[in-house]
Structure formats: C-alpha cells, structure tokens
Amino acid sequence: MKLKYALITGASRGIGKAIAVKLAKELKYNILLNYNSNDAAAEETKSQIEAEGVACNIIKCDVSNSEKTQIVLKEWEENNPEAVVEVLVNNAGITKDGLFVFMKQQDWTQVLNTSLSGFYNFTQPVLKKMLLQRYGRVINIVSLSGLKGNAGQVNYSAAKGGIIAATKALAQEVGKRNVTVNAVAPGYIKSDMTANFDEKELKKHVPLNRFGEAEEVAELVCFLASKKASYITGEVININGGLYS
Template identity: 70%
Template sequence: MKYALVTGGSRGIGKAICIQLASDLKYNILLNYHSNTEAAEATKTEIEKMGVNCDLLRFDVADHDSTQNSIDNWKKDNPEAKVEVLVNNAGITKDGLFIWTNQEAWDSVINTSLNGFYNVTQTVLKDMLRSRYGRVINIVSLSGLKGNPGQVNYSAAKGAMISATKALAQEIGKRKVTVNAVAPGFINSDMTSEFDENELKQLIPLKRFGDPEEVANLVSFLASEKSSYITGEVISINGGLYS
C-alpha cells in the first residue's frame, strides 16, 4: 500500500494537502499531528470518505526519538506499506523583534521546522532510496526567501530548509527521489489569522491572500509523476508578492 506522510496534517495547509493527495493521487495518508486530536480525527474522517486509509501518528517532529519510534512502530505494524511521498509541513511561529527574542522562542521555531525536517526525512528516506522512487516536499515560506521583519527565527529556519532542499536533491537524484520546496506567501490559515489582511493585500499584485487548497494543488503536482524532472527547486506561491 502506498502512503503519503504529511507532518502537521490536521489543520490549515497541512489538512488541505492531505485531502488533495488522497483525492488526486489516491494515496493513503499517514497524518502526523502534535496535540489537537479532535482536529486530526475530523481530518481522518474527511479523508477516508474518499476511499483511502488515513492513519494518525501523534508525535512532535522536533523530538528525534519520539519521531523515529512512532514511524518505526508504524512500519512494523504495516509491513506492506510504503511511504512514497513525504511533505514536511509542520512549523510554528513565535514572532517578535530579534532583540526581544528569547532562547525558547528561537529554539522552538528552529527545532520544529529545521530539526523536524531532519528527524522525519531521515527516518523515511532510506526506504525511498531502496525502492528508487520518492517525493520529498518541504513547505517553506516567503520569509525564508526574502526575510521578514519580526520573524528572524522563522526566516532562519525556513531559509535553512531551502538550502537543505537544494543540497539533498543533488545527493539523491540518481535514485529517482526528488526534493523540492514550496514557499507560500500570505495564505488564509490560523498562522495568518491575526494579520491585517486589508493592509497586506495592497502589497500583493493579485490583491488577496491565497487559500490552503491552492498550495495543496501545487504540492499534489510535485508529488505526482508529472513532476519527475523537477528537483532542487523552490516554487513560490504568493500572488506575485515576491518571486
């Protein structure tokens, strides 16, 4: 059975990605979430209506041992399953001016995005390389490309993920495993709910925030065989705000 593993998949962009991969590509979904069991269960119900399986894995991607144990235990319980697609979507923000950013705000943002990428990707990558097929898609950010004031920690984490995407793509391309990044701008989600949309959309050529489903459509394409000659790329989806 072929699976797509999506971290932070219970809400927002992650949820939209899970639904799109199930709908477009008929992947069974391995949905990782950290704490909101109710949201994860609701997303699982929605996905399974499409006739695919959805297994829930609760762990914090920033915790190496917990991540590895959860995925390894799932593999033991599902020996016929194969993770063909990995979407590293889990991420958090703790915004504020750099001079006021305390150690916890720095570490937690870096650990979730960057160390989370390491912890999850390394756990599933060997199987992709053995089977000579795989898609790794990292959800990064406009902040990681151009920087964003008040988000030095988040910009640092996403910028590092962008560089890691390019390097890993070069290491494993010969095994037919592609690695790409998707860099959303302002997308309607919990993460942007407190932003001043009226003010910010004046900066965007398309004059609106994006929807999670629009990001999910791009991820679905990158997860498909249609994208087989694309690797090491960072694709912006931001309404023309920055490219």
C-alpha cells in the same frame, strides 16, 4: 502488493490538512497523518481523507522530538509491513514572532527545532526506504519569509531559509535514485497562522490583491508529488500572488 502512502507532518489543520486531503483525492494515496496536539482536528481530517476511499493512519508526536518520532515511525512500520511511503511532505512549523533584540532563547530554539530538526527527524528514516525502492518525492513547505526575510521573524526566516538550503543540497544527493526534493514557498495564505494578520492592509501589497487559499497550495504540492513532476528537483516554487517573484 505494497500499499502506497503519503506522509504529511503538521497535517491536522490548515495547509497540511488541505495537502493531505488533496493527495488522497487526486493521487489516491493512503495518508499517514502526523500532528502534535489537536486530537479533534486530527480525527476530523482523518474522516475527510477516508471519505475519499483511502486509508488514513494517525501518528501523534512533536516533530522536533527525535526519540518520539523514531518510536512512532517504527511502530507504524511494524504494524504496516505492506506499506511504503512514496511521498513525504514536511509541513510542520510554528511561529514565535518578535524583534530579534528582545527574542527569548526558547522562542529561537523552538521555531528552529520544529522546522529543521523536524525535517531531519522525518526525512532521514523515510528517505532511506525511498532510496531502496528507487522512487520518492520529498516536498518541504517553506515560506516567503525564508526567501526575502521578514522583520519580526528572524527565527522563522532562519528556519525556513535553512530548509531551502537543505532542499537544494539533498536534491543533489538523491537524484540518481529517482527521488526528487523540492520546496514550496507560500506567501500570505488564509490559515490559523495568518488569522491575526491585517488582511485588508497586507493584500494591497499583493499583485493579485488577495490572500491565497490552502487548497491552492495543496494543488501545487499535489503536482510535485505526481509523476508529472518527475524532472523537477532542487527547486523552490513560490506561491504568493506575485508578492515576491
């Protein structure tokens, strides 16, 4: 019998961590946890996941590094021949904010590579197995910025906008094989990425008058990863307190 796994990129902290723990708790998936640099946070998240009675394997790599991602995924597959990835959550992303006219080439490239190349590097190899097993869930964590644009985030908006377009196109390619592809677009969510935001001022623009919690995003992802969402694909679902609907 195959051991069913959910793979989450950028999952040592924040939204990624909340998603990994939720999928372990609610859907009882074993977790394949990707992270890039924070060893202590990854180990802490691993412990929380294992406390839910499932296995948690860690794969450390920069998602934008094609060669490295191929190596770690192949090693994991060879060491876990009985495992099958049913759910992939592309969550890894970074910001390098600044006005476009002053933006350094490196800041443009790093942000796009993390989101877009990261999406390619993980989704393509995992998707091939999903198509063979005729079942899978690909869930891409995008952003309000990718839908409406955000001043000072031209690179991040472009990266997330690209993933939104890829979500819609890929859903059309793989639907006949019972693989769904959807995106979740959070607004202001309490996390490391929004730690320096002026929450008191910004929440005035949110109809629900607050920032969201990572666990609330995880609830939505958990639904999309479940069999309850079998007839939903190619969608971008906002979770932003009504800020942009």
